[in-house]
Structure formats: C-alpha cells, structure tokens
Amino acid sequence: MFVRNMWYVAGYSADVKPGKCLARRFLNEPVVLFRTQSGVLGALMDRCSHRAMPLSEGHVDGEIIRCPYHGLEFGPTGACARIPGQDRIPAAAGVRSYPVCERDDFIWIWMGEPEKADTTLIISNPEHRDPAWSWRPYYMHVKSNWQLLVDNILDLTHVAYIHANTIGGNPQTHFSANVSVEFDGSKVTLLRKMPDSVPPKTYIAAGGFKGKVDRWQQVEYQPGNGNVLRVNAGACDVGTGAYEGRRDNGFVLVNIHGVTPETETTTHYIWTICTNAPREAGVPDVLFDQFYETICEDERALEAQQRRISDTPDMRFLGIASDGAVNRARMLLQDMKKSETAATV
Incomplete structure (x- = not known):
C-alpha cells in the first residue's frame, strides 16, 4: 500500500x-x-x-x-x-x-x-539549523516494507531485546514503563517514562552518568506533514526534574526518521541523529557512532521480518498489548489511502 x-x-x-x-x-x-x-x-x-x-x-x-x-x-x-x-x-x-x-x-x-x-504542511526539523545542536545524516536502503519501519519506531518495547547490546538496558524496565498513546485524528504521539533506570552504555558515554537515571522516549508521527517520525529521547539524573521539563543536567537526542517507500518490499531510510550533548571531547561523535550500531540492529531485524512475511504472505500478525501506537498509525494510513481512492472514483 x-x-x-x-x-x-x-x-x-x-x-x-x-x-x-x-x-x-x-x-x-x-x-x-x-x-x-x-x-x-x-x-x-x-x-x-x-x-x-x-x-x-x-x-x-x-x-x-x-x-x-x-x-x-x-x-x-x-x-x-x-x-x-x-x-x-x-x-x-x-x-x-x-x-x-x-x-x-x-x-x-x-x-x-x-x-x-x-x-506549508512539511514538518519542521529545527535541530538541523540550531548551532547549539550537533547532527549527522545517514541513508540506508532497507529490504523491507516501509510500514514495518514505521511500526518499529512506534514500538519501543523492542528496544530491550533488539538493542540489548546498545541502548536496551533492562527488559523489565521497558515493559513496566509508564506508557501513554495519544491520537488526535491526524497525529500519533507515544510517550514512555522510565524512572530510576540503569542507563545503557550509549547513555553513559553521552551523559557521563554515574548512577541511575530518569529516561524518556517520545515519538511523534503525523504523516500528513511528511512521512517522518520524530523521536525525542534522553536521560537525566534521578529526581532532577526530567518529567517536569528540567533536563539541563542530562542530555537529549532527537532522531528524525524519513521513511520513503521504494517498492512494496524496499525502503529508502533517510535519517539523522541530533543531540545537544557537549561537543567537548567528541561526545556527539561517540554517541552518533554508537547509535548507528543501534539502527543497524533495526535494519537486520526488519529485513528478517520481511523475508518471513514474503515466505508466508497470507498469515496475519498477532496483536499484543504494546501495539497501541502501531495500530493507531496503521489505521491512520489506511484512512488516508481510502480518502485518496474515494477521491479518484
């Protein structure tokens, strides 16, 4: 589709x-x-x-x-x-x-x-223009359907397993996270709060944390403004106000994921990673290199999914409790497709 x-x-x-x-x-x-x-x-x-x-x-x-x-x-x-x-x-x-x-x-x-x-509908990505932020561009030709990429970014529970060696952390932390999904008819917003977490190695390298942290992950997807998903994630020392907006003592990274279909089974994955982490001692470069490894883990998982889907095209997906944001996005895209089709009849 x-x-x-x-x-x-x-x-x-x-x-x-x-x-x-x-x-x-x-x-x-x-x-x-x-x-x-x-x-x-x-x-x-x-x-x-x-x-x-x-x-x-x-x-x-x-x-x-x-x-x-x-x-x-x-x-x-x-x-x-x-x-x-x-x-x-x-x-x-x-x-x-x-x-x-x-x-x-x-x-x-x-x-x-x-x-x-x-x-005027095109989503703004101001981190690319802000001199206080560092960012790096990437391109991947992924051998999977484009909607699998959208699913993957909106389904952050996979982080505990697919990314166990990079940003994963403790699986129980991810599945016990405080998760909310909002949908206003045109945009899906997923917010996950993981207080008092053991920071993964990528976060330690970027933020220099010595103990536990309060983590957050927020994903916004409004395809009417461009088929881009914006992920805002980061961590602060425990109890220092991360969930009230006080994040100066930690670090923030923003991933901008451009998901562009090439064919039904291949996708142009055009994404950037941006951070406000200090440039001294090369912190952003360390973060970018480690996060690239994370996205490569996603790429391998998505291509494995697509191979099995191609082998068994008539089999449906099983729904589970963590699919809320994924299901909202799929329904939104189906509605957009139906509107297009109805307009041409």
Missing part, C-alpha cells in the same frame, strides 16, 4: 549538487532528481518520452537534463526544450514532473496529485 498525497524525504540537499543528477525509485516509480547550474532543483519521471531511455543515464547541461540516446532536452518542469533535428516540439514530448521542496537540508518530494502539494 502506498499513500501518494503526502510529502516524502527524497534525499539530502547535498546529494544533488549543481550539474548533477540522482536516480531513485519512489512508490515504485522511477524518478531522476537533478539540479541545474543555477541551482534549480527538478524531479522528473526517469523515462525519456521518445524511446524510454532513463534520463539519469544522461547529464545535466546548464538548465536542462539531456537524454543520452537521441539528445532530447528537458527542463525542471518536465517540458521538452529541444529535439535535435526538428523545430517543432509537440506537447506530448514533455515528461512528468513531481513537486519538490528543500527544507532543513532535506529534499522533499510529492508523488500524488500536484495541485495538492502544499509546502
């Missing part, structure tokens, strides 16, 4: 430099992203209108991208600007273009109806 009328993270702005292009598949459609020499960003169907040659095999020249087969040239809007050997350019020579936008170092793409692409 794909929801088309939604903003997706297509990549990082730095991925597409002036005069360069990048081929990617989104929602099972081939797309070429390119940037003209003047800096204009374009996203076109990666198929020349003449003989179906991938435009990404060509090159960007000035303000156009040129097909390498017969030299047809296209601008960022998809209009054909030149056909060698003839003056007349039929309207049918144009190729489909997709709305794109750049914000907070991300390239965003809209795969649905162009007239509905409202850039």
